[in-house]
Amino acid sequence: MTTTHHICLLPGDGIGPEITAEAVKVLGAIGERSGASFRFTEALLGGAAIDATGSALPEETLAAAHAADAVLLAAIGGPKWDTTSPDKPRPEQGLLGIRKALGLYANLRPVKIFDALKDASSLKPEYLEGVDMLIVRELTGGLYFGDRARQRSVPGAATGGGPGQRAYDTMDYREFEIERIARVAFEAARTRRGKVHSVDKANVLESSRLWREIVHRLHAAEFSDVELVDQLVDNSAMQLVRWPAQFDVMVTENMFGDILSDEASMLTGSLGMLASASLGDGTALYEPSHGSAPDIAGQGIANPLAMLLSVELMLRMSFGMAEAADALGAAIEGVLADGWRTRDIADASTLPQKMVGTTAMGDLIVERMRG
Numbered sequence: 555m556t557t558t559h560h561i562c563l564l565p566g567d568g569i570g571p572e573i574t575a576e577a578v579k580v581l582g583a584i585g586e587r588s589g590a591s592f593r594f595t596e597a598l599l600g601g602a603a604i605d606a607t608g609s610a611l612p613e614e615t616l617a618a619a620h621a622a623d624a625v626l627l628a629a630i631g632g633p634k635w636d637t638t639s640p641d642k643p644r645p646e647q648g649l650l651g652i653r654k655a656l657g658l659y660a661n662l663r664p665v666k667i668f669d670a671l672k673d674a675s676s677l678k679p680e681y682l683e684g685v686d687m688l689i690v691r692e693l694t695g696g697l698y699f700g701d702r703a704r705q706r707s708v709p710g711a712a713t714g715g716g717p718g719q720r721a722y723d724t725m726d727y728r729e730f731e732i733e734r735i736a737r738v739a740f741e742a743a744r745t746r747r748g749k750v751h752s753v754d755k756a757n758v759l760e761s762s763r764l765w766r767e768i769v770h771r772l773h774a775a776e777f778s779d780v781e782l783v784d785q786l787v788d789n790s791a792m793q794l795v796r797w798p799a800q801f802d803v804m805v806t807e808n809m810f811g812d813i814l815s816d817e818a819s820m821l822t823g824s825l826g827m828l829a830s831a832s833l834g835d836g837t838a839l840y841e842p843s844h845g846s847a848p849d850i851a852g853q854g855i856a857n858p859l860a861m862l863l864s865v866e867l868m869l870r871m872s873f874g875m876a877e878a879a880d881a882l883g884a885a886i887e888g889v890l891a892d893g894w895r896t897r898d899i900a901d902a903s904t905l906p907q908k909m910v911g912t913t914a915m916g917d918l919i920v921e922r923m924r925g
């Protein structure tokens with residue numbers, strides 16, 4: 555019996571529709587070889603949704619996302635919708651709104667160095683040997699969601715002890731939030747090299763001491779087969795550029811993860827190659843890490859590979875199609891090893907005849923998978 559996976563496509567704005575078309579094409583080829591079939595529902599998000607409905611996240615989009623087995627989002631936003639008016643809708647409201655509505659508490663970002671692209675990194679190639687890590691960032695708690703306030707006039711708050719303003723944000727975590735994100739990390743490690751770095755600031759922060767306690771409790775109870783290493787966040791920031799290959803899975807709270815995942819993403823040297831998955835208790839959402847690249851939209855030159863790597867994650871994590879995911883990953887690697895490049899990942903050594911646009915890159919991946 556053929557399994558049908560229902561995907562909600564959110565092409566969004568800018569290059570979004572162009573890279574989404576490549577994802578659909580590649581999923582067609584994956585269907586042919588795996589016997590699975592994919593059903594697509596396309597919905598509006600971001601600027602395109604504002605133009606059509608006045609809202610960045612229309613009700614129908616939310617309903618389509620909830621009804622699907624997975625959501626594949628390209629990118630939203632662009633100068634057309636830039637506004638500082640608090641009363642006007644903004645494309646980002648669509649993105650934040652859908653993450654919130656789907657309860658996506660775990661953000662997973664793989665950072666893998668493709669041999670063929672080693673020279674694109676700002677680190678020397680010898681430091682990149684063996685880099686293949688997964689950052690698991692807590693997405694709905696911590697400093698970005700805790701109590702916050704700004705007080706206009708507080709005695710002694712200004713420099714010199716006079717009255718001045720005061721502001722604070724609170725890093726707030728509950729046991730269940732820590733346990734569920736740690737579980738995601740340990741489970742991911744079991745499918746990889748079996749090692750988790752739990753990153754905190756337990757020498758200073760009370761929330762980090764709770765973090766460490768809960769992570770260790772879960773580890774001892776259910777995941778003692780996984781190696782667990784505690785690391786202080788300042789050390790992690792340093793280790794990421796000193797010896798990135800030591801990491802398999804890194805799990806951390808929201809703000810630390812925000813900063814460390816951007817640092818780690820630069821190891822690859824290319825925005826066009828980074829995928830992400832956001833997981834909750836229901837439908838998961840997959841998206842490339844880059845934006846809508848309005849500067850190149852409509853020119854047929856966008857790199858579809860981050861989108862295709864997001865498809866790879868979706869196959870693996872939402873549909874349990876490990877073999878198809880491996881085949882897609884291998885096809886991407888093979889096409890790069892053969893020297894094919896979109897403009898953003900080309901360098902001086904790229905042969906002019908191996909420079910390809912969005913559609914041709916998608917075709918090469920499909921051909922490679924058909925073998």
Ligand code: NAD
Pocket residue numbers: 569628629630631632633649825826841842843844845846847848849850855856857858860898
């Ligand atoms: P961006 O990621 O869109 O572009 C940065 C640079 O990288 C540009 O030069 C662009 O051409 C290039 N680039 C990005 N993706 C590429 C790809 N796949 N292939 C080839 N080149 C690529 O970031 P930005 O310019 O800061 O933002 C543009 C718009 O995207 C803004 O409206 C921003 O709010 C939005 N944005 C959306 C998301 C999202 O949807 N998740 C994320 C970041 C930015």
